[in-house]
Amino acid sequence: MIEIKNLQKSFGQHHVIKGIDLTIDKGEVLCLIGGSGSGKSTMLQCINGLHSIDDGKVLVDEIDVFDKATDLNKLREKIGIVFQQYNAFPHLSAIENVALSPRVVKGMKRKDTLDLAAKHLEHVGLGDKLNHYPSQLSGGQQQRLAIARALAMEPEYMLFDEVTSALDPELVGEVLDTMRMLKDEGMTMIIVTHEIPFAREASDRVAFFDQGKICEIGDARQVINDPRELRTRQFLERVLH
Amino acid sequence: MFGYSFHWRTVWQEIPQLAEGAIVTLQIAVFSMLIGITLAVLLAVARRNEGSIASRLASVWIEVARNTPCLLQIYLAYFGLGALGINISSYAAVLGAIAFNNAGYLAEILRGGFNSISQTQYAAAHSLGMNSFRVYSYVVLPQVFRVTFRPIMNQSMWALLNTSLGMVIGLKELTGATQFAQSRSFRTFEFFLVAAAMYYVIAKIILGLAALVQWRFLKGGR
Ligand SMILES: Nc1ncnc2c1ncn2[C@@H]1O[C@H](COP(=O)(O)OP(=O)(O)O)[C@@H](O)[C@H]1O
Ligand SMILES: [Mg+2]
Numbered sequence: 179m180i181e182i183k184n185l186q187k188s189f190g191q192h193h194v195i196k197g198i199d200l201t202i203d204k205g206e207v208l209c210l211i212g213g214s215g216s217g218k219s220t221m222l223q224c225i226n227g228l229h230s231i232d233d234g235k236v237l238v239d240e241i242d243v244f245d246k247a248t249d250l251n252k253l254r255e256k257i258g259i260v261f262q263q264y265n266a267f268p269h270l271s272a273i274e275n276v277a278l279s280p281r282v283v284k285g286m287k288r289k290d291t292l293d294l295a296a297k298h299l300e301h302v303g304l305g306d307k308l309n310h311y312p313s314q315l316s317g318g319q320q321q322r323l324a325i326a327r328a329l330a331m332e333p334e335y336m337l338f339d340e341v342t343s344a345l346d347p348e349l350v351g352e353v354l355d356t357m358r359m360l361k362d363e364g365m366t367m368i369i370v371t372h373e374i375p376f377a378r379e380a381s382d383r384v385a386f387f388d389q390g391k392i393c394e395i396g397d398a399r400q401v402i403n404d405p406r407e408l409r410t411r412q413f414l415e416r417v418l419h
Numbered sequence: 420m421f422g423y424s425f426h427w428r429t430v431w432q433e434i435p436q437l438a439e440g441a442i443v444t445l446q447i448a449v450f451s452m453l454i455g456i457t458l459a460v461l462l463a464v465a466r467r468n469e470g471s472i473a474s475r476l477a478s479v480w481i482e483v484a485r486n487t488p489c490l491l492q493i494y495l496a497y498f499g500l501g502a503l504g505i506n507i508s509s510y511a512a513v514l515g516a517i518a519f520n521n522a523g524y525l526a527e528i529l530r531g532g533f534n535s536i537s538q539t540q541y542a543a544a545h546s547l548g549m550n551s552f553r554v555y556s557y558v559v560l561p562q563v564f565r566v567t568f569r570p571i572m573n574q575s576m577w578a579l580l581n582t583s584l585g586m587v588i589g590l591k592e593l594t595g596a597t598q599f600a601q602s603r604s605f606r607t608f609e610f611f612l613v614a615a616a617m618y619y620v621i622a623k624i625i626l627g628l629a630a631l632v633q634w635r636f637l638k639g640g641r
Contacts, residue, residue, distance in 0.1 A: 228542055255548040265543040269561050269637075279547040282557055324543070331547060 179203055179239060180225060180335060180368075186233035187220055194220050196390035197234070202368060204334075207361050209377035209398065210370045212387030213413060218370045219262075221387075222337050225368070226250075226257040238335070255283065258328030262340040264320040266312035266327070272299060273308040276327045283331070291330075298326040302356050318349030322356055329360075336360060338369040354380075374418060378402040386410045423608065430609045433600040437610075440596025441617045447514050447592065448579040448625060454514075455521025455578070456571070460560065462526035463533060477526065484523020489581045492516040497588045513585035513592070521578050528570045532563035565637050572629055579622060593617055 180202040187195035194217045202208050210218045223229045224236055227243045227250045236243040241253060267275050276295035280286045286294070299308055302322040312320055321341050328336060338357065342350045354376050360367060361380055371377055377384050378398050385395040386407070394407040405411045462480060465473040484492070496519075497512035507515070536559055544554040564571070586595035593614055601610035 223542075226546055228546060251545075251548045251550050254546055257546070259546045261539055261543065263537070263539045265537070265539040267540065267543075267558055267562075269565055278557055279549065282553050283548040327547065 179237075180366075181237040182221070182225070182234070183237075184234040185221065185224060185231060185236065187217075187224065187229065187231050194390055195224070195231075198390075198392055200385065200392065200395075202335075202366065204366055205364055206383065207365075207367045207369065207381045209381040209384045210368065210387055211372070211374065211377055211384060211413070211417075212393075216387040217390045218387050219339050222259070222339050222368065222370060225335075225337060226254050226259055228259075251283070255331050256334045257337065258325075258331060258333035258335070259337040260321065260324045260328055260339065260341050262343050264312070264317060264324070264344065266315075266320050266323050268312050271309050271311055272304060272315070272323050272326075275312070275323060276330045279327070280330055294330055295326070298330045299323070301329070302326045303352070316349060317345045318352045321345065321353045325353075325356055325360075334366060336365055336367045338367065338371070340370050340372065342371065342373060372417060374402060374414065386413065388413070425609055426606050427609060429604040429606050430600075430613055433604075433610070434613075436591075436596050436600050437593065437613060437617065440591050440593040441621060443510070443585075443591065443596075444579070444582045444593040444618075445621050445624065447510070447517060447582045447585070448575065448621070449628070451514055451517040451521055451578050451582075452575045454518040455525050455574075458518065458522035459525030459529055462522060463529040464555065466526065466530065467533065480519075481523045481526050484520050485527065489516065489520050490584050490587065492520055493584050493588060509585065509588045509590040512588060513582065513590050517578055517581050520581065521574060524574050524577070525571065528567050528574065529563055531570075532567040533559070535566050536562055561637070568629075568633060568637065572626065575625055575629070576622060579618070579625060593621075 182198055182200040185195050185198040198221060212218055220229060224231055225238065225243065231244055238253060238257065241248055243250070243253065267278070270278065273292060273295045276298055277288075277291035280291040280294055281288060296305070296308055299305055302325055304319060304322055304326065307315060307319060312323065315323065342353050345353065350373070354373060357367070357369060358380050369377070369381065381398045383395060384398045384401040386393045386401060386405070386409070388409050394401055394405060394410045401410065402414065405414060462477040465471070465477040466481070468474050493513055493516040496516040497507070497509060500507060500512070540558055540562070541554060544558040549557070582592050583594035585592045586598060589595070591599065597610050597614040601607050
């Protein structure tokens with residue numbers, strides 16, 4: 179379970195997260211929608227401690243992310259994250275990208291990590307690209323590689339930050355399909371996305387972010403088909419037309 | 420031709436002395452690069468943490484190494500330290516001074532390499548559970564060395580040529596050994612032609628070693 183309590187975060191003078199309370203249960207899929215600059219990425223990166231915070235608490239399985247005594251590297255093993263920008267390691271082939279962390283972080287044997295990496299790459303449909311370098315892969319393939327790389331650490335949570343936003347439209351589907359597959363396997367996920375139809379059908383709940391706060395949160399169909407808040411309605415009208 | 424007649428026999432007799440000098444030259448060039456690269460990584464990483472004491476010390480090192488003559492650096496290592504009561508061999512002085520010089524230039528080269536790597540690479544690596552040491556070792560530095568490989572090779576050629584300055588403090592590296600040998604026979608031209616050929620061969624050996632390193636560790640990817 180991920181619990182976020184009264185989260186506050188500023189960059190210098192700029193107050194970006196203005197008190198967020200949110201709980202994500204094991205097995206749940208939550209989509210975050212909202213305008214650009216509303217703080218979605220910042221909040222996501224607070225969950226695995228990539229950003230510091232000013233106030234509040236983030237608990238992952240009751241471990242306080244911002245407690246000095248917490249081993250962040252250990253904690254990050256159970257939280258996978260995939261970003262909007264492609265960030266496969268360009269000097270490593272696909273299989274080496276995926277095998278690296280299990281080897282150097284978990285200390286697994288090289289041979290075992292290669293088997294593990296091949297398994298995860300096959301799982302996301304890249305079984306025929308094991309020895310390709312990222313520069314030889316399409317955007318959609320690079321994002322699936324990033325997903326496989328995160329999955330190889332066998333995380334309990336997956337965070338996705340607009341993983342389809344940089345993709346050519348014809349490549350969006352394959353990445354969305356991969357996330358659907360993870361949902362079917364029971365993965366707990368927080369997905370920041372602009373793909374509203376995907377959010378409606380693939381998530382349990384949807385939260386609408388507005389200016390550093392959660393303006394509305396609820397059942398996915400309700401929030402998207404029948405929003406209670408005017409701001410949500412205005413946002414959806416803007417992005418759906 | 421030009422009234423100069425070549426006499427190769429004397430040179431031939433001194434080849435063992437020249438070869439010894441060549442080995443000293445090759446050793447200093449290679450070791451000063453290995454030490455220089457190690458120090459340069461530390462300097463370049465220290466410099467990234469702007470405002471820290473480590474960063475300022477690194478800046479001073481880089482400035483001094485790059486903006487004073489290498490000859491002066493060798494004098495300082497040999498006579499300067501000597502004046503302070505620290506006596507080191509001319510070999511150690513030349514190796515130390517050239518390593519110091521290399522570190523400064525290489526740190527600046529590496530800085531450009533670091534700047535070419537996006538922040539998201541660090542974020543991605545950290546999010547996979549890697550600590551900073553692992554992020555640098557497995558993700559950042561391998562990429563930095565790929566993009567800076569050519570300028571690093573240029574620097575290693577400078578390091579090779581700079582070893583000839585060792586002569587001024589009496590080190591019998593290739594130039595020093597040649598100078599010594601020719602002064603007994605006065606076949607200056609022949610001796611320095613042979614020395615030049617030896618420098619050329621040493622340069623090729625170093626480039627060959629580098630190609631080996633590149634093939635073994637830096638293959639693939641961008
Ligand atoms: N590292 C940073 N330094 C300074 N400001 C930042 C940084 N990251 C994000 N911001 C600012 O915080 C606000 C929220 O950004 P972000 O969380 O990326 O929003 P979203 O993901 O919803 O588009 C934006 O105004 C952005 O400019
Ligand atoms: Mg964002």
